[in-house]
Amino acid sequence: MAETESYPPIDPTNFDLIVVGTGLPESIIAAAASAAGKTVLHLDHNPFYGSHYSSLTLQDLTSFLRSHSEIPKTNPPQSDDTETLDVNPRPLYSDVEISSYDDSLEEHSRKFNLDLAGPRVLFCADSAVNLLLKSSANQYVEFKNIDANYIGDGNGNLMNVPDSKSAVFKDKTMKYSEKNQLNSFFKLVQGHLEAVKSVDVAVDDEKIISDEDLESPFVVFMDKMKLPPKIKSIILYAIAMVDYDQDAGESCKDILKTKDGIDRLALYHSSVGRFPNALGALIYPIYGQGELPQAFCRRAAVKGCLYVLRMPVISVLLNKDNGNYKGVKLVSGQELTSDKLVMDPSFTITSSNSPSNVSKLARGICITNSALKPDISSCLVIYPPRSLYPDQATSIRVLQLGSSLAVSPSGKFVFYISVVCDNAIEGKKSLQAAIDDLFSLHSDETESKELKPTLLWSALYIQDLIEGSVGPVVMTPTPDGNLNYNDLLDATSKLFKKLYPDDEFFPETSNTDSSDKIEDDSEVVLDS
Template identity: 50%
Template sequence: MSDSSLYDPIELETTTFDLIVVGTGLPATIIAAAASASGKTVLHLDRNHFYGSQFASLQLDELTSFIKSHATPPSTIIGSTSTSSSLDYTALDVTLRSVYSNIETANYAPEILANQFSKFLIDLGGPRVLLCADKAIDLIARSGVGSYLSFKSIDVSFICDESGRLSNVPDSRSAIFKDKSLSLIEKNQLMRFFKLVQQHLAASAGDDGGNESAKISEEDLESPFADFLKRMRLPPKIKSSILYAISLADDDQDHSEVCKTVLKTREGMERLDLYQKSVGRFPNVPGALLYPLYGHGEILQGFTRRAAVKGCIQVLRMPVTALLMDKQTGQYKGVRLASGEEIFSHQLLLDPTLTVPLPPASSSPNLEETLQVLSLKGDKRKVARGICITTSSLKPDVSNCLLVYPPRFLFSEQDTSIRAIQIGGGSDKLAVCPSGMFVLYFSGLCDDDEHGKRLLHAAMNALLTLPVSANRESGSAVQSEDADVKPTLLWSTLYIQELTTAHNGECENIFFTPMPDGNLNYNDLVDSTVALFQKMYPDEVFFAETPSSPVEPDNPEDDTELSLDS
């Protein structure tokens, strides 16, 4: 039996809810807030002492502890819970599954970081940004969560060119004219291409003044975007910038025979449109990209507050130890908590780190059938994530920036983009690390742990240098002509994260939320979260309330900080 004496009872006024949500990741908190806004009674539980699950922003010691706990989890959350106090239903143990592997942590400057660990807010699912016109920003404004949040602008985007140098991404009219690395001919080529995109999108949308003849042919729209850019005769640097730094393609688009996900021209145009609409959308944000002032965990905290305002009951430090299933029908009835309490609900939303093993062979066929369809499907690919801390910036006078290494630019077997975001700390910067320090996030899709680690190490070696005492192998880092100014690495952790998709199509009452994906923005996660809510509540409107003033600058004299007010 589980030791319920370790956990105090919640002492709820009712033991039956419309929805129980287990885990406080971003999709879970969005659905909890949306369901609460629709008038549903919601109980939101998390076994951790903090909000966020795999989407949290954590202090350094919390970060490493959380990753390790989800690399080799216990077989059950708390003891055994297989017995039931009722003759009508059976209790099935909830178990934790491993979602992280191949963890590698190094502290090269313990004397510097000794008193700084609590001053960091590190994103567990980074690197991640918001585009000023993307679905996440629209959701934040529409739901009223914007009143809880503030953002800073990402100063600039860089892309690695064929010579190994980091060059500015020409992502706007202003950036094109300022880019000294582009010739006048190249600038004109890029401007003409952007104009072509705008004319096509205007014609496709039926906007006034749109010219039907400006539409790109259906044949071209269905062709690979890389081929279309080649037909436009764009120079390699511009083509690479469009594919990997603006359209944010993952795989090597120039080699279709090995490309796992080919970006079609139609989707490429949509991504360009999103990026161009993001540039200059807010008067005090010059670029396209935003970062939350207190890390990405603050976004889900905003939705948590929104849910609480609408009556959602939230309880931390309370594991769910078992699911209560009807013995005869196999239908979900409720959950058993670590406190020993049994709580019932019409629907259940589970964190992707939780699984329910198949019942004993003696169980009813209906129960066994329910548990067989209630599963998570593992993606064949994984995402390699790396976090580094330095005391100097990658570029002088640049605090927050995005960097992209296109496929094959670091080593010949690099078949996917490697993306990195540098975030600087200080009173006038983001409040995620101490003043004078910088956090650098890396990520790249991979097929296995070994390949993922190679991606991370290649990017780290290209950008950073180890302290002399730590660099045991002479020449182990990639050297360049400006190697003497590369930031020195103080601390790092690398890990491989599983990518899973919830199989929510055949079980009526139990659903799973998705893990953080390998994308830079939240668009796919927002889409999957909205689709999940609509499957759970097909007759409800997803955040029906619309704030009257969705976007206002927090301080007109501050050209970088933005808040989305309700």
């Protein structure tokens, strides 16, 4: 009885919605439901916000990965009560491999804010930014610009990714003919987009890309435009952010159509210069990606959502008459009822079938003693398919962040690496190839022209990719393999619409309460 006494009772005991887990999808749904006037209880068994989308200290991240990679012990069967379904943890991580080459890092553990779901950035014009503005959650998070975007050739060379006409002509790694080809292609795409928007205005037919071309593979259209391999690679993998090798033909698992490629180019270019303090297309939240779910939790709390951390749910209650969902039972023994229930994907319910053939994502976190380039604090590096080794099937993305973003102590840099994969062996091979190309293990290695950053610590792991589902209980998706949150937000809004088809997904707000924001020349403050 002493164990349950440490859990305070929750009052009231009935809600419109109970949400279990404070990951980004759950936090957005809780905030949207609260904004729609629903009574919401938001629970998390963790002592922190963010769940699998959180930013953790070095020590906490190590503990989290290890605890969520173990086969969990199931709750004892409740054979005497047929109205309950056991809730059990589901390990989302496997093949966790943590290596430390510098014992002094442990002394600075709390100065790190390490993303579980990195690498992640926001495009200045993407859905996440628009949702932050629409929901007023932007009041609780600040950003900084990502300084540079590179594409790696596998030989230790990092080429700038030009994001505008002026950037193309300033680039010193491209030939004059290549600059003209790239600018001509950008001009064609821009002309097409303007023509599509100007439905009431006569347009030059030469500016419009045909329907046949729009439905064709983007790589085929670029071949038709006679773009060389270097330009194609920049557009496909460093701007459109494609995962799979588009030159693999029918064996490619996900071929990007021209119409979708144009949309991705439009997103990239419209992101450049949207905010005065963000010179490039990409921004990152100060203190880490874990600030995003916290921002929506704060917004939900303002609208009346009740929050309780360190509160595990052990079972789901069913209606005795019809078997429909009724409520939840907490570890304290207290029973709560609600009309609807949302749970994060790190749980399973005994009657539900676990997903089969789960896709995989390999993630890596590395800490070094220096940046890739002396004058660049934050940058994104893309390794296109086959750039690091012949059978590299997918793009490898690397994000470098420094202390200016409050994710590491001064003089240390954090690198996030990710790649989609079919299995752990393939995923770990890709991660290791990127690590070998970027870092050295010994600071006295001077054979290369430029000294590589020295690797001080690393965590490599495989994460399951699980989609959201709708049933008696709504299950949210795991972090996906994309660089931004667009697909994840689209899935989350659809889950909300399934829950509340008659309610708007965040009604428009005036967004005038921004007195607690700090503005200076280095911070990107979102403002509608």
